[in-house]
Amino acid sequence: MSLKNHQGQTFVSRKTKxxxxxxxxxxxxxxxxxxxxxxxxxxxxxxxVSCHIHPMADQSWKLSAHYNNRTGHIVHCAECHLPxxxxxxxxxxxxxxxxDVYGYLFKDSARINxxxxxxxxxxxxxxxxxxxxGCHQNLFPVKLSVDGSNAHLFYxxxxxxxxxxxxxxxxxxxxxxxxxxxxxxFGVAVTINQANYSEATxxxxxxxxxxxxxxxxxxxxxxxxxxxxxxxxSPDNEPLRNSDEGPLRKVTLSRFWIARNEVTWDEYMAxxxxxxxxxxxxxxxxxxxxxxxITGATPPWGAPDQGWGKGSRPAITMTWHAxxxxxxxxxxVTGKKYRxxxxxxxxxxxxxxxxxxxxxxxNPKNFTSTGLFRKLFKPDTAGIASRVVYKVNSxxxxxxxxxxxxxxxxxxxxxxxxAEFCLDFYSPDxxxxxxxxxxxxxxxxxxxxxxxxxxxxxxxxxxxxxAARDFTKTKxxxxxxxxxxxxxxxxxxxxxxGFRVVCExxxxxxx
Amino acid sequence: xxxxxxxxxIGKTALAGIGLAGAGAIISACKRKPxxxxxxxxxxxxxxxxxxxxxxxxIGVGARGTGAAINFISAGPDLEIxxxxxxxxxxxxxxxxxxxxxxxxxxxxxxxxxxxxxKKLMALPDVDVVILATxxxxxxxxxxxxxxxxxxxxxxxxxxxxxxxxRSIITTAKKAAAIGLCVVTGTQRRHQEDYIExxxxxxxxxxxxxxxxxxxxxxxxxxxxxxEKEWNDMEYMIRNWNNFCWLCGDHILDTHVHxxxxxxxxxxxxxxxxxxxxxxxxxxxxxxxxFFSIDLDYGNGVSSHSMCRQIDSCSNxxxxxxxxxxxxxxxxxxxxxxxxxxxxQFEYPKDENGNPMNAxxxxxxxxxxxxxxxxxxxxxxxxxxxxxxISTLTAIMARTAAYTGRTVTWDDIFKSDMDLGPKKIEFxxxxxxxxxxxxxxxxxx
Numbered sequence: 001m002s003l004k005n006h007q008g009q010t011f012v013s014r015k016t017k018x019x020x021x022x023x024x025x026x027x028x029x030x031x032x033x034x035x036x037x038x039x040x041x042x043x044x045x046x047x048x049v050s051c052h053i054h055p056m057a058d059q060s061w062k063l064s065a066h067y068n069n070r071t072g073h074i075v076h077c078a079e080c081h082l083p084x085x086x087x088x089x090x091x092x093x094x095x096x097x098x099x100d101v102y103g104y105l106f107k108d109s110a111r112i113n114x115x116x117x118x119x120x121x122x123x124x125x126x127x128x129x130x131x132x133x134g135c136h137q138n139l140f141p142v143k144l145s146v147d148g149s150n151a152h153l154f155y156x157x158x159x160x161x162x163x164x165x166x167x168x169x170x171x172x173x174x175x176x177x178x179x180x181x182x183x184x185x186f187g188v189a190v191t192i193n194q195a196n197y198s199e200a201t202x203x204x205x206x207x208x209x210x211x212x213x214x215x216x217x218x219x220x221x222x223x224x225x226x227x228x229x230x231x232x233x234s235p236d237n238e239p240l241r242n243s244d245e246g247p248l249r250k251v252t253l254s255r256f257w258i259a260r261n262e263v264t265w266d267e268y269m270a271x272x273x274x275x276x277x278x279x280x281x282x283x284x285x286x287x288x289x290x291x292x293x294i295t296g297a298t299p300p301w302g303a304p305d306q307g308w309g310k311g312s313r314p315a316i317t318m319t320w321h322a323x324x325x326x327x328x329x330x331x332x333v334t335g336k337k338y339r340x341x342x343x344x345x346x347x348x349x350x351x352x353x354x355x356x357x358x359x360x361x362x363n364p365k366n367f368t369s370t371g372l373f374r375k376l377f378k379p380d381t382a383g384i385a386s387r388v389v390y391k392v393n394s395x396x397x398x399x400x401x402x403x404x405x406x407x408x409x410x411x412x413x414x415x416x417x418x419a420e421f422c423l424d425f426y427s428p429d430x431x432x433x434x435x436x437x438x439x440x441x442x443x444x445x446x447x448x449x450x451x452x453x454x455x456x457x458x459x460x461x462x463x464x465x466x467a468a469r470d471f472t473k474t475k476x477x478x479x480x481x482x483x484x485x486x487x488x489x490x491x492x493x494x495x496x497x498g499f500r501v502v503c504e505x506x507x508x509x510x511x
Numbered sequence: 512x513x514x515x516x517x518x519x520x521i522g523k524t525a526l527a528g529i530g531l532a533g534a535g536a537i538i539s540a541c542k543r544k545p546x547x548x549x550x551x552x553x554x555x556x557x558x559x560x561x562x563x564x565x566x567x568x569x570i571g572v573g574a575r576g577t578g579a580a581i582n583f584i585s586a587g588p589d590l591e592i593x594x595x596x597x598x599x600x601x602x603x604x605x606x607x608x609x610x611x612x613x614x615x616x617x618x619x620x621x622x623x624x625x626x627x628x629x630k631k632l633m634a635l636p637d638v639d640v641v642i643l644a645t646x647x648x649x650x651x652x653x654x655x656x657x658x659x660x661x662x663x664x665x666x667x668x669x670x671x672x673x674x675x676x677x678r679s680i681i682t683t684a685k686k687a688a689a690i691g692l693c694v695v696t697g698t699q700r701r702h703q704e705d706y707i708e709x710x711x712x713x714x715x716x717x718x719x720x721x722x723x724x725x726x727x728x729x730x731x732x733x734x735x736x737x738x739e740k741e742w743n744d745m746e747y748m749i750r751n752w753n754n755f756c757w758l759c760g761d762h763i764l765d766t767h768v769h770x771x772x773x774x775x776x777x778x779x780x781x782x783x784x785x786x787x788x789x790x791x792x793x794x795x796x797x798x799x800x801x802f803f804s805i806d807l808d809y810g811n812g813v814s815s816h817s818m819c820r821q822i823d824s825c826s827n828x829x830x831x832x833x834x835x836x837x838x839x840x841x842x843x844x845x846x847x848x849x850x851x852x853x854x855x856q857f858e859y860p861k862d863e864n865g866n867p868m869n870a871x872x873x874x875x876x877x878x879x880x881x882x883x884x885x886x887x888x889x890x891x892x893x894x895x896x897x898x899x900x901i902s903t904l905t906a907i908m909a910r911t912a913a914y915t916g917r918t919v920t921w922d923d924i925f926k927s928d929m930d931l932g933p934k935k936i937e938f939x940x941x942x943x944x945x946x947x948x949x950x951x952x953x954x955x956x
């Protein structure tokens with residue numbers, strides 16, 4: 001028995017080998033005979049579309065400048081999505097081919113998040129700079145506009161890694177919301193359905209109130225947060241924590257109001273319309289001294305809402321400076337003291353008297369999508385998905401506040417949706433500096449970047465923990481901005497940051 | 512990596528002459544004497560070659576403009592001035608008379624006045640070359656129009672008064688390069704044989720590694736015009752352009768840029784930052800300074816001291832000095848060793864009595880036009896606009912350092928939105944204050 005068995009196995013093994021050899025020879029012959037033809041056939045539009053079962057890619061390509069243009073020249077799939085021959089063409093073709101075959105066999109096209117794949121960060125993985133430059137050899141055609149010329153000069157002199165698609169993301173696939181120009185109409189078209197508020201809400205007691213922005217029909221909820229003590233940061237044994245979250249520090253805070261929601265587009269546009277400065281020189285920093293004549297943001301480049309809509313979605317892409325000018329303006333029109341929250345206030349409001357990784361029950365390890373384990377098992381989303389807009393459930397967009405449940409203080413989207421500016425400068429060792437009990441603590445006196453908190457719709461579950469810290473990255477977030485100097489009002493390369501306001505409970509209400 | 516690849520690519524496609532970077536690379540790479548072409552040096556010609564007749568239009572017909580136009584026609588055969596443009600009729604008349612006296616009449620219908628005269632001139636299909644010699648505030652728009660209308664260009668230095676203008680010059684230079692329009696700028700030292708031969712010595716290692724430099728243009732006061740009764744604000748400022756920063760860029764641009772350009776050329780790069788002083792002691796009109804003293808920091812401990820002054824009865828001199836580990840040079844004709852002994856000297860041609868002259872035979876002001884015509888007629892492309900823009904921006908960085916009292920970096924100034932002068936250029940009252948800058952006053956860069 002054992003001998004026969006052994007022989008049988010040997011036979012199968014030989015047969016397999018023979019098949020492999022024969023098939024191998026055949027493939028080699030086919031490749032040798034038809035090599036060029038096969039390579040070029042498998043790079044044809046027809047071949048691409050035969051597997052890439054996402055018809056919108058095909059349609060949006062046909063509407064784009066790379067297909068539908070005056071010259072009648074069509075730029076084909078592989079001319080952008082593969083590097084030019086001699087620049088790693090076959091290697092890239094093999095890499096993408098392998099991914100495509102895998103996706104075709106094992107993935108459901110309808111469930112792939114195509115919107116997410118269109119985002120710049122992802123697109124850079126399958127649009128080749130050398131291919132752009134291979135066709136676009138003259139970056140300074142005579143009729144190029146002044147803005148275009150300056151942008152290309154910026155590109156050719158930039159020390160930062162900058163890709164053509166940083167600015168020209170939609171040239172290959174049309175997007176009706178994309179705008180490659182200064183958005184001078186931004187905030188200009190206003191429809192007024194109801195009477196504007198003539199004055200701000202009068203507040204006598206320290207309790208929740210609905211603030212009305214005078215001169216607009218916009219109002220928003222402020223939640224009264226009682227003063228108290230808490231442990232700020234995360235303990236050493238909290239799963240997936242970072243070292244800048246410790247050591248735990250005892251913090252005492254005075255009471256304050258904080259907005260129930262992140263500042264919405266409706267709220268931000270009220271500010272933009274009231275203070276917007278068409279064509280004002282960039283770079284003039286507004287100081288506290290001249291709040292009487294607050295000059296607000298210049299028109300943005302492109303669509304700051306990313307075409308997702310405004311309304312009650314959180315306002316995004318404004319700079320920290322713009323957010324802080326917003327608070328000055330809001331203070332002026334309401335007669336109250338609005339500002340960005342300190343980092344300590346923010347975490348206190350987010351925790352809402354919890355001391356766990358999240359303001360709800362759950363272990364970050366079970367929620368996270370990172371790590372080897374997650375390649376095999378899907379993360380747990382129960383508990384978190386109904387409360388936090390994060391990478392798993394966001395479809396790569398912000399969401400409106402009604403899509404999530406509030407925290408115990410009644411605040412929404414403290415974790416996730418958009419990361420929120422804090423008043424303080426960031427330092428990784430903020431907590432180490434004073435280990436004694438801190439009263440209304442502030443961050444370092446000076447610094448380059450400010451704290452942002454709460455993670456965003458792009459974040460993993462680990463980064464939407466109550467103690468998780470992050471900071472602004474001014475240089476990286478302005479890489480694409482072609483203006484000289486760069487905008488002080490709008491980030492060109494950050495779409496997941498916003499803010500919420502705090503109102504100080506000043507003496508008049510402390511009785 | 513991506514960035515480096517892209518630069519290579521752009522380097523290959525852009526035809527712009529081997530710029531500062533290229534020369535710098537060669538300086539550090541080898542000690543033997545490389546040939547002129549590899550160094551991006553212009554040919555030294557006895558005259559422009561024969562070829563198709565080239566007709567030029569002159570824009571800005573004052574003293575330097577008229578001079579440049581005469582230099583142009585004396586550069587070689589079949590070169591003509593056929594059109595003039597200037598904001599003032601009296602200037603046009605004077606220039607036409609001058610050319611008529613050479614029996615080279617310029618037809619009246621080809622003479623245009625007013626701020627848009629240049630557009631009308633450039634619209635003439637017969638004009639092959641334009642000579643841009645107005646106050647340099649207007650250079651960027653004139654240069655752009657010239658390239659839009661397919662003209663080869665000779666333009667005077669400096670090429671702009673502010674960073675917005677500089678970026679316009681650089682991008683227009685790239686546009687010109689893309690369609691093969693030649694551009695020569697009036698930095699004549701780069702066309703002067705004695706400077707060129709000295710440069711070759713330095714590149715060949717004659718003074719070792721460069722350790723420091725100085726550049727100076729100290730002279731008596733320059734011309735100014737007192738306001739006449741019938742002049743409106745704009746007419747007054749333009750007739751007295753040499754004394755208003757928005758038109759002239761201050762004398763650190765207007766004249767000292769020559770020396771700064773030589774230092775950039777010899778050092779093979781532009782400075783990284785500037786800090787310095789300046790003030791106004793004796794100037795009578797306008798808003799400019801009359802002295803500057805600036806430290807231009809080229810990095811790695813190498814600085815150039817840039818000074819310029821326009822005040823009477825002081826020590827005057829103009830020139831450059833570059834110091835190295837094995838000697839020093841005046842950039843112009845001599846190399847000394849560290850003990851002050853002459854190592855090398857340029858041999859000037861001899862006069863009819865056999866004595867060496869103290870200058871090259873063909874004036875550099877003519878040589879530069881020979882170079883332009885040579886490039887157009889032979890296809891040996893030339894485009895000096897970006898190099899001169901970089902030197903002009905160096906001077907702007909220095910000026911800003913003095914005006915503000917603060918350190919100004921290359922990045923600051925390259926990206927600055929400083930855009931001097933009235934937004935609307937027209938004759939009449941100008942509702943602006945032209946104050947002399949006081950260091951220490953916050954000024955938006």
